[in-house]
Amino acid sequence: MPSPSQIERLLRDASLRVTAPRKAVLAAVYENPHADTETLLAATRSRLGSVSHQAVYDVLRALHEAGLVRRIQPAGSVARYEARVGDNHHHLVCRSCGVVADVDCAVGEAPCLTASDDAGFAIDEAEVVYWGLCPDCQSRPAAR
Amino acid sequence: MPSPSQIERLLRDASLRVTAPRKAVLAAVYENPHADTETLLAATRSRLGSVSHQAVYDVLRALHEAGLVRRIQPAGSVARYEARVGDNHHHLVCRSCGVVADVDCAVGEAPCLTASDDAGFAIDEAEVVYWGLCPDCQSRPAAR
DNA sequence: ACCGTTTTCTTGACTTGTTCAAATCAAGGT
DNA sequence: ACCTTGATTTGAACAAGTCAAGAAAACGGT
Numbered sequence: 001m002p003s004p005s006q007i008e009r010l011l012r013d014a015s016l017r018v019t020a021p022r023k024a025v026l027a028a029v030y031e032n033p034h035a036d037t038e039t040l041l042a043a044t045r046s047r048l049g050s051v052s053h054q055a056v057y058d059v060l061r062a063l064h065e066a067g068l069v070r071r072i073q074p075a076g077s078v079a080r081y082e083a084r085v086g087d088n089h090h091h092l093v094c095r096s097c098g099v100v101a102d103v104d105c106a107v108g109e110a111p112c113l114t115a116s117d118d119a120g121f122a123i124d125e126a127e128v129v130y131w132g133l134c135p136d137c138q139s140r141p142a143a144r
Numbered sequence: 145m146p147s148p149s150q151i152e153r154l155l156r157d158a159s160l161r162v163t164a165p166r167k168a169v170l171a172a173v174y175e176n177p178h179a180d181t182e183t184l185l186a187a188t189r190s191r192l193g194s195v196s197h198q199a200v201y202d203v204l205r206a207l208h209e210a211g212l213v214r215r216i217q218p219a220g221s222v223a224r225y226e227a228r229v230g231d232n233h234h235h236l237v238c239r240s241c242g243v244v245a246d247v248d249c250a251v252g253e254a255p256c257l258t259a260s261d262d263a264g265f266a267i268d269e270a271e272v273v274y275w276g277l278c279p280d281c282q283s284r285p286a287a288r
Numbered sequence: 289a290c291c292g293t294t295t296t297c298t299t300g301a302c303t304t305g306t307t308c309a310a311a312t313c314a315a316g317g318t
Numbered sequence: 319a320c321c322t323t324g325a326t327t328t329g330a331a332c333a334a335g336t337c338a339a340g341a342a343a344a345c346g347g348t
Contacts, residue, residue: 017315019325037305052327057306059325075217078305092265101263119245121236123276132267161295161344181334196298201335203296222334290348297342308331315324 001030014066024048025059029069030083034091034100037079072100074129090127094134103130145174158210168192169203173213174227178235178244181223216244218273234271238278247274 002010007026011018021044028043029035035043041056060081063069069081074093080100092101105128114126146154151170155162165188172187173179179187185200204225207213213225218237224244236245249272258270 017324019315021326054307054328055326062325071219073219075215075223079219092263092267094265095268101265103261103263117247118274118276119236119247120279120282121238121245121274121276122282123236123274124239125275127273127275129271129273130262130265130267131269131271132262132265135264138264138266163296163344165297198299198336199297206296292347293345295342295344298340300339301337303336304334306332306334309329311327313324313326315322317322318320 002027010068014068016062016066016068020048021051021055022059022062024051025056026063026068026083029060029063029081033082033084033102034072034080036077037081040081074098074100090129092130092132092134094137095131096133096137099134099136101134103128146171154212158212160206160210160212164192165195165199166203166206168195169200170207170212170227173204173207173225177226177228177246178216178224180221181225184225218242218244234273236274236276236278238281239275240277240281243278243280245278247272 004023004027007023007030008018010026011022016022024044024047025040027047028040032039032043037056037060040060041051041053044051044056060069060071060079064071064081067085069083070085071079071081072091073079074091077093077098084102088105090103090105092103093099148167148171151167151174152162154170155166160166168188168191169184171191172184176183176187181200181204184204185195185197188195188200204213204215204223208215208225211229213227214229215223215225216235217223218235221237221242228246232249234247234249236247237243
């Protein structure tokens with residue numbers, strides 16, 4: 001969990017201007033892994049008092065383009081963000097409640113990341129999503 | 145590419161009522177792999193003359209729930225459907241134009257499908273998406 | 289072959305998540 | 319301190335998909 005000054009550092013090093021919304025949104029992403037935009041908007045407001053809807057969208061895009069956050073979007077879900085970038089980890093997604101958990105890449109890095117036939121594509125990333133039911137949803141089946 | 149009677153068979157075997165829209169949509173999915181809903185709507189209309197927006201959505205959902213079509217939805221893309229079900233294949237997605245291609249599962253089935261730590265989830269599927277640039281988009285970089 | 293039940297299709301309004309655009313405002317180099 | 323460039327606010331717009339009510343069609347039983 002980076003300190004405020006580390007947050008500033010991260011922004012500056014990415015040659016992004018350091019503004020209150022950006023610091024707050026980035027901190028919120030660190031504190032709420034896999035959170036959706038609405039959650040991050042709420043978290044940001046609880047720090048700053050008020051930020052626009054749009055600012056959070058813009059900031060998340062800027063952070064994403066700068067490589068400071070990763071954007072994930074499992075099918076049927078809204079966009080979610082996480083600050084854990086740079087490593088090659090994957091995700092578990094609950095079919096029932098949509099909650100997301102991290103998984104480290106199982107087999108080193110090789111097999112999963114190489115397609116048997118790339119059809120001429122220049123592949124730069126292999127993403128693995130494991131679908132299932134989270135512990136909570138297993139214990140109350142089909143409930144909710 | 146199944147014949148009309150095979151299409152009917154597929155529907156009946158899935159205990160779905162056989163209707164003109166269903167036959168047309170299912171045939172359209174066979175003919176347009178990885179097509180989005182709008183494309184399928186157009187393809188269906190070219191067979192039937194007119195079908196509602198809603199009917200196509202309903203039919204696609206019914207076919208999906210019956211396991212006759214697979215729904216894929218790469219991040220940032222609309223829902224796409226394919227009739228190739230039952231085998232464990234994955235997808236290549238072009239970051240630039242969004243086109244999707246099939247890849248057979250590289251390493252048999254074992255390593256990719258087992259998470260190193262399942263965090264208590266009951267996993268029923270592992271989905272792999274390879275991101276990159278398709279041959280066309282490589283030759284006209286950043287164009288479009 | 290017809291009937292009734294049940295499911296599906298049509299129509300049209302509506303929600304949700306996200307983006308666009310114009311005007312205002314602030315960060316940070318000079 | 320100023321100025322330029324980039325960020326934020328405001329408010330509208332957009333696209334994909336969903337909801338709901340009634341009309342229509344499928345198919346099992348008679």
